[in-house]
Every structure is written in C-alpha cells, then in structure tokens.
Amino acid sequence: MNLFNVYPLNNITITKAQGSYVWDENGVQYLDMYGGHAVISIGHTHPHWVKSIEDQLEKIGFYSNSVIIPIQQQLAEKLGKISGKEDYQLFLCNSGAEANENALKLASFHTGRKKIVAFSKSFHGRTSLAVAATDNKSIVAPVNETDNVIFLPFNDEKALQQYFNNFGEEVAAVIVEGIQGVGGINIANESFLQLIRKLCTQYNCVYIADSVQCGYGRSGKFFSHDYAGVNADIYTMAKGMGNGFPVGGILIAPHIKPKYGLLGTTFGGNHLACAAALAVLEVIEKENLIEMAKQRGMYLMNKLKAIDTIKNVRGKGLMIGFDVPETIKDLKNKLLFDYNIFTGEAKPNVIRLLPSLALSRKQADEFLEALNEAIAAVKTPNLKEKVEKVAE
Numbered sequence: 018m019n020l021f022n023v024y025p026l027n028n029i030t031i032t033k034a035q036g037s038y039v040w041d042e043n044g045v046q047y048l049d050m051y052g053g054h055a056v057i058s059i060g061h062t063h064p065h066w067v068k069s070i071e072d073q074l075e076k077i078g079f080y081s082n083s084v085i086i087p088i089q090q091q092l093a094e095k096l097g098k099i100s101g102k103e104d105y106q107l108f109l110c111n112s113g114a115e116a117n118e119n120a121l122k123l124a125s126f127h128t129g130r131k132k133i134v135a136f137s138k139s140f141h142g143r144t145s146l147a148v149a150a151t152d153n154k155s156i157v158a159p160v161n162e163t164d165n166v167i168f169l170p171f172n173d174e175k176a177l178q179q180y181f182n183n184f185g186e187e188v189a190a191v192i193v194e195g196i197q198g199v200g201g202i203n204i205a206n207e208s209f210l211q212l213i214r215k216l217c218t219q220y221n222c223v224y225i226a227d228s229v230q231c232g233y234g235r236s237g238k239f240f241s242h243d244y245a246g247v248n249a250d251i252y253t254m255a256k257g258m259g260n261g262f263p264v265g266g267i268l269i270a271p272h273i274k275p276k277y278g279l280l281g282t283t284f285g286g287n288h289l290a291c292a293a294a295l296a297v298l299e300v301i302e303k304e305n306l307i308e309m310a311k312q313r314g315m316y317l318m319n320k321l322k323a324i325d326t327i328k329n330v331r332g333k334g335l336m337i338g339f340d341v342p343e344t345i346k347d348l349k350n351k352l353l354f355d356y357n358i359f360t361g362e363a364k365p366n367v368i369r370l371l372p373s374l375a376l377s378r379k380q381a382d383e384f385l386e387a388l389n390e391a392i393a394a395v396k397t398p399n400l401k402e403k404v405e406k407v408a409e
C-alpha cells in the first residue's frame with residue numbers, strides 16, 4: 018500500500034533526536050531550528066518527558082472520559098498556574114485544528130450566533146470550521162465554504178471597527194493568532210488585540226486567541242496575546258503542549274458555562290497525553306524556559322538584524338521570521354543540505370525559526386555562523402568549495 022502523497026518531502030530519515038539536535042539514519046547530525054514545526058518546546062526526548070510517559074504507560078495508557086482521570090486535574094492546575102489563567106476551565110483534545118474547531122463551536126453555542134471574524138493570512142487548521150476560517154482558498158474544500166466566516170485585513174483597526182458598527186450583533190467570535198505563523202510571522206499589534214477585546218466585550222461575542230503556534234511560552238510570554246495586556250475568552254493550544262506527543266486543548270473563561278454533551282472527544286485528555294503535557298509544564302517551570310525563550314530570541318533577533326542581506330527580521334521570543342531576497346532564494350535548502358540545519362518557511366520567501374525553547378546560546382551561535390556562511394555561499398555559488406580547497 019502507498020502512503021497518500023500529500024507532503025513534499027526532504028529526502029532525510031530522522032532516527033534519533035536529543036535537545037535541539039536530530040540525527041539521520043547515516044548518523045549525520047542536524048541542528049533543529051524548526052522544532053518539527055514549532056512543536057518541540059522543551060527539547061527532543063527530554064529525559065523528564067520520556068520518563069513521565071514511560072511511567073504512565075506502565076500504569077495505564079488510556080481510558081475514556083467516562084471515568085475520573087486525576088492527571089487531567091493536575092494538568093489543569095499546573096497550566097492555570099503557569100499561564101496565569103487560574104480561573105479558566107480546560108477542555109482537552111488532540112490537535113490544533115480540533116482546538117480551534119471546539120473553540121469556534123463553543124463560541125457559537127455560547128452566543129447563539131453564526132458569524133466568525135477571521136483575518137487575512139490566518140491559519141487555523143484543516144477541519145471544517147477551522148479551515149473555513151483559514152485564509153487559503155486552496156485548502157478549503159467546497160463543503161467547507163461558508164458565508165459565516167468573514168475575512169478582514171489583519172491589523173486594520175478601522176476595518177474591524179467598521180465591521181462591528183454594521184454587524185457586531187451577529188458576531189459569535191473573532192479568531193486571531195497573536196503572531197501569525199503559517200502566514201509568515203506577522204505580529205498582531207497590541208492596539209489591534211486591545212480593540213478586539215473591547216469590541217468582543219461590547220458586542221458580547223467571544224475573543225478566541227489562537228495560540229496553537231505562538232503560545233506555550235514560545236513568544237517569551239505564556240500567550241503572545243499577553244503582550245497586549247488583554248485576556249481572551251478562549252485560548253487554543255497544541256504544538257508545544259506535548260513536545261511531540263499529540264495533545265491540544267482550550268482554556269475557557271469562567272463566564273462561558275459548561276453543559277453535559279456540549280463538547281466531547283474519545284482520545285482528548287487521555288492518561289498518556291496528560292502525562293506528556295504535565296511533564297512539559299514541569300520542565301518549562303524548572304528550566305525557566307519562557308524567560309529563556311525571550312532572552313535567546315532577543316539575542317538571535319539582534320544578530321539577525323545586523324545581517325544586511327536578509328530583510329525585515331521580526332518576531333518575539335523564539336518565533337522569528339525574516340524575508341529572503343530573490344538573489345539568495347536557495348538559502349533554506351543550502352542551510353539544510355550543506356550546513357545540516359532545519360529551518361521553517363512561509364511562502365513565498367520567509368524563513369521561520371521555531372526552535373526548542375531550550376536552545377542554548379552556543380546553538381544560537383552555531384546557527385548564526387552557518388547562516389552567514391550559507392548566505393555568502395548562495396550569493397557566490399562556488400565560495401564554499403573554494404573555502405574548503407584553501408583549507409585543504
């Protein structure tokens with residue numbers, strides 16, 4: 018049987034990983050500045066994470082949400098404490114799309130309304146409503162098309178205000194990434210998020226902070242929306258939450274009340290996923306990883322800004338992007354195949370850096386040095402070979 022061929026693959030097979038490094042089947046070591054798509058928060062195969070999952074597996078891996086699962090409550094408490102949202106409620110699921118799907122559905126249940134406001138260049142996942150709220154027509158199937166989602170320009174306060182003046186009473190939710198990831202590392206202005214907060218309060222609709230990629234400490238705060246000093250009504254989370262173990266969740270403000278049957282899932286909140294997620298939070302706390310991400314991010318950004326050739330360096334914490342001019346468009350491949358460094362991308366010309374929050378200063382320097390060399394090499398294609406010849 019063939020695999021359903023939906024991913025353009027790099028011809029690399031990773032067989033081992035530790036911290037910020039991965040190794041292929043030939044033992045070649047790669048620096049992971051991509052974090053397996055912003056997923057690796059505490060570092061690959063962190064020993065505490067491995068042990069927590071192993072210990073849990075020996076006890077019980079899964080039972081359904083029809084019984085009490087104490088580790089869910091432990092996770093909720095730790096999450097409340099570290100995120101500072103102690104009075105919120107936690108609903109657990111398995112992925113980012115599912116988190117957004119549940120958040121949007123809950124907002125509609127809560128308000129009794131249908132309209133969703135989303136923004137240009139947004140990405141919220143591939144399930145039906147999440148993909149309908151994603152600004153990429155090519156991944157929206159005909160059955161997912163809906164007039165209930167309205168796209169407004171990102172960071173355009175005037176357009177947002179105008180829309181609410183006309184249709185505010187119909188809006189169930191506004192969904193927004195604090196820092197757009199797939200869209201190319203675009204930071205939501207603080208005043209934009211503050212306006213969303215104000216309008217959602219005024220019109221009794223739900224502010225959904227999609228924190229699937231920009232959350233969980235990656236930005237240097239637990240939620241990137243925290244920079245704006247606002248509280249969203251629902252935060253959606255996944256990626257860094259399990260450090261690679263599939264787990265997602267939504268944090269729900271206290272005024273949104275639960276009711277039996279409102280939301281549900283078979284696998285969400287299972288014992289193993291909770292053990293992984295709890296271990297992640299324990300490591301984030303013990304190793305002070307949110308502050309580390311902030312410091313390391315500032316260090317990287319300052320150094321990146323000093324490199325002439327790359328443009329428009331932006332980001333927060335360890336969620337960084339920069340534009341790659343046409344003249345060095347092969348940079349990403351050069352980094353991967355000649356310097357053994359994984360980076361992320363956003364079409365058409367953005368390199369995204371989404372490493373583990375535990376990236377060390379030495380690893381940051383290793384990346385910067387390789388980046389400078391790779392830029393020189395793609396500018397002058399034969400330079401690397403020449404340098405190697407001279408060194409021989």
Ligand SMILES: Cc1ncc(COP(=O)(O)O)c(C=O)c1O
Pocket residue numbers: 112113114115117140141142143194198199227228229230231255256
């Ligand atoms: C902001 C954002 N929301 C939602 C998702 C969807 O998450 P998942 O792929 O886990 O369904 C992603 C994935 O990249 C994302 O970046």
